[in-house]
Amino acid sequence: MREAAVVAQPNPLQRIPGVAMVLALLIALFSVIAPGFLSVANLSNVLVQSTILTMLALPMTLIIMTEGLDLSMGAVLTLTSLCVAIVSLATKSMLLGLGAGLLVGTVFGVANGWLVAIVGIPPFVATLGTLGMAQGLSLIVSDGQSVVGIPHSVRDIYSATFLGIPVPIVMALVTYAAFHALLYHTRFGTYIFALGGNREALRYAGLSPNRLLIAVYAIGGAMAGIAGLLMTARMNSGHPTAGLGLEFDAIAAVAVGGTSFERGNGWLLGTLLGVLSVGVLRNGLNLISLPSSVQVASVGVLVILALFLDGLRSRA
Amino acid sequence: MTDITKGAIAPPRSFLSQDAIQLFYRLLAALLICAVLAVLSDSFLSLGNILNVLRQASLTFFIASGLTLVVLTAGLDLSVGANVALSACLAGTVIHTTGSPVLGILTGLASGGIVGLVNGIMVTALRIPSFIATYGMLWVLNGLTYWYMAGETLHGFPAGFRQIGSGYLFGLPIPVYLLLVFLGIGTFFAQRTVWGQEIYAIGANPVAARLSGIPVARRLLLVYAVSGTMAGLASIIFLSRLNSAEADIGESLTLPAIAAVLIGGTSLFGGVGTVFGTFIGALILTLVLNGMNLLAVSANWQPLVTGVIVILAVWLDMKTRRRAQ
Numbered sequence: 001m002r003e004a005a006v007v008a009q010p011n012p013l014q015r016i017p018g019v020a021m022v023l024a025l026l027i028a029l030f031s032v033i034a035p036g037f038l039s040v041a042n043l044s045n046v047l048v049q050s051t052i053l054t055m056l057a058l059p060m061t062l063i064i065m066t067e068g069l070d071l072s073m074g075a076v077l078t079l080t081s082l083c084v085a086i087v088s089l090a091t092k093s094m095l096l097g098l099g100a101g102l103l104v105g106t107v108f109g110v111a112n113g114w115l116v117a118i119v120g121i122p123p124f125v126a127t128l129g130t131l132g133m134a135q136g137l138s139l140i141v142s143d144g145q146s147v148v149g150i151p152h153s154v155r156d157i158y159s160a161t162f163l164g165i166p167v168p169i170v171m172a173l174v175t176y177a178a179f180h181a182l183l184y185h186t187r188f189g190t191y192i193f194a195l196g197g198n199r200e201a202l203r204y205a206g207l208s209p210n211r212l213l214i215a216v217y218a219i220g221g222a223m224a225g226i227a228g229l230l231m232t233a234r235m236n237s238g239h240p241t242a243g244l245g246l247e248f249d250a251i252a253a254v255a256v257g258g259t260s261f262e263r264g265n266g267w268l269l270g271t272l273l274g275v276l277s278v279g280v281l282r283n284g285l286n287l288i289s290l291p292s293s294v295q296v297a298s299v300g301v302l303v304i305l306a307l308f309l310d311g312l313r314s315r316a
Numbered sequence: 317m318t319d320i321t322k323g324a325i326a327p328p329r330s331f332l333s334q335d336a337i338q339l340f341y342r343l344l345a346a347l348l349i350c351a352v353l354a355v356l357s358d359s360f361l362s363l364g365n366i367l368n369v370l371r372q373a374s375l376t377f378f379i380a381s382g383l384t385l386v387v388l389t390a391g392l393d394l395s396v397g398a399n400v401a402l403s404a405c406l407a408g409t410v411i412h413t414t415g416s417p418v419l420g421i422l423t424g425l426a427s428g429g430i431v432g433l434v435n436g437i438m439v440t441a442l443r444i445p446s447f448i449a450t451y452g453m454l455w456v457l458n459g460l461t462y463w464y465m466a467g468e469t470l471h472g473f474p475a476g477f478r479q480i481g482s483g484y485l486f487g488l489p490i491p492v493y494l495l496l497v498f499l500g501i502g503t504f505f506a507q508r509t510v511w512g513q514e515i516y517a518i519g520a521n522p523v524a525a526r527l528s529g530i531p532v533a534r535r536l537l538l539v540y541a542v543s544g545t546m547a548g549l550a551s552i553i554f555l556s557r558l559n560s561a562e563a564d565i566g567e568s569l570t571l572p573a574i575a576a577v578l579i580g581g582t583s584l585f586g587g588v589g590t591v592f593g594t595f596i597g598a599l600i601l602t603l604v605l606n607g608m609n610l611l612a613v614s615a616n617w618q619p620l621v622t623g624v625i626v627i628l629a630v631w632l633d634m635k636t637r638r639r640a641q
Contacts, residue, residue, distance in 0.1 A: 071451070120634060121627065124392065126627065129627035130627070131623065132622050136620025136621070139616035291462070291466070293461075293463035295459070297456045299455060303452045304438065307442075307448060311443045311444060
């Protein structure tokens with residue numbers, strides 16, 4: 001499985017067709033069958049709604065590049081969203097709320113990284129365990145109820161604009177730029193490629209793969225914290241099932257975006273297009289009044305197809 | 317999982333003494349939990365509660381026993397809970413429309429089995445890693461079930477059918493008899509048949525298994541189909557005990573089933589474990605959750621505790637195996 005020790009960066013040109021074609025096909029399909037899909041209001045709606053997913057899918061890309069997985073992301077987002085709601089309600093401060101969400105998310109991320117890197121538990125089981133824990137804690141801190149009455153300063157984040165662009169989109173773009181810089185223009189980014197492709201090389205270079213892995217999972221947790229703030233702002237409340245299944249949309253975006261589950265290489269722009277594909281798919285199905293259950297099932301089919309094609313490509 | 321040279325492929329019977337020690341520890345743990353609960357709660361030792369624990373454990377066991385075979389091959393089936401929900405809803409619909417419990421039971425088993433088979437095809441023919449294939453399946457099934465049920469609840473089934481889940485025979489709940497039957501079948505299949513031994517071999521060392529002529533893909537298909545069919549069986553028990561079916565009944569079933577398998581000593585890395593161990597695992601988990609219930613701990617704590625138990629179980633497994641080497 002690990003013989004392909006390609007630390008070199010992937011050739012994006014080979015990939016653009018796959019995910020861009022999926023996105024183009026979906027857009028073409030829905031502009032024909034879904035009335036109102038191509039309106040400016042709807043398209044900007046798709047973009048704004050994709051921001052939370054962007055914040056999860058980017059770190060998920062890094063995690064999957066290390067041959068890992070984080071199934072707990074959705075549940076951790078639920079918990080951080082509740083933390084933001086509860087703390088900002090108590091202190092009337094958006095920043096303290098964000099701080100609480102960031103802290104809790106990072107703790108979960110570090111815990112995931114520790115379980116995977118130091119204890120050595122396979123990522124999908126370790127994060128399944130922490131998924132249960134985050135879900136449980138969400139139920140405990142909220143007692144299964146919504147947290148309502150959060151301050152305006154939190155709610156306004158979702159509806160405010162900056163230079164005419166909605167703030168969530170600005171946040172997503174800044175996040176993308178930061179991840180792009182981190183992965184392609186820093187040493188840490190090169191190490192992440194090596195974590196998936198050639199862990200031995202890291203050891204020979206005198207680096208600790210374990211600490212790097214923990215850092216990668218910690219980034220995932222922290223991003224779930226920031227996304228938790230957006231979620232609370234969007235729903236204008238904290239809800240104990242707010243993030244249910246979001247990790248799956250994130251995995252779908254990464255898989256459709258062409259990041260391989262087996263070869264330790266990843267492509268952030270592909271993930272971004274993957275996020276938009278998932279967003280367009282859900283929005284389009286919604287416009288032709290198919291229920292969210294059908295959307296969930298279609299995303300599932302999308303993932304399985306993407307993985308099947310990925311398997312074909314890796315064997316070719 | 318890249319290190320496939322670790323597990324020697326000696327037949328598991330030679331592990332038996334090691335297995336026996338591991339099982340003994342687990343039985344001891346179960347007894348210890350019982351003792352603690354008996355002290356803490358007056359109602360724990362009542363006949364009604366003990367039968368309740370056994371009945372509850374049997375439901376977890378049905379799902380977990382099929383899952384054990386999957387984990388023995390170093391795979392995982394995350395779709396079992398969603399499979400139970402879909403199968404229960406389909407079986408319930410068939411019973412309602414045809415009035416025939418037999419047709420309903422067959423529908424539940426078939427639907428579970430077909431889902432399992434599709435999982436197996438994704439893992440073998442499409443070569444998608446099992447945890448991600450079955451995770452995709454989880455959401456596909458969830459979507460299908462919610463769409464099919466459209467928020468409705470099915471309830472009110474024939475009295476004869478309800479006996480399966482809630483009836484008694486000679487003072488014992490009927491699911492407990494089913495549990496004993498499937499415990500026997502599962503143990504016999506895994507330990508005493510060639511196919512069972514081949515499943516251990518595939519988990520211990522897939523390359524060696526293939527080279528020694530074991531039809532790996534066909535055995536894997538079988539294992540996922542069995543896991544799905546057992547989820548189908550669990551859906552029937554569930555349906556007849558609750559006397560109702562909703563789209564969301566599977567959501568809290570997968571994690572406990574995985575926990576039962578792991579507490580029972582089946583290794584995530586394949587090739588090590590027993591169906592009997594999974595039974596003990598289901599018992600331990602049920603005792604813990606039942607105890608929390610008796611001690612008036614809110615049900616909100618259950619996912620947290622189950623999550624902690626999953627991680628502890630894997631950690632213990634890795635620790636004991638590292639020491640054994």
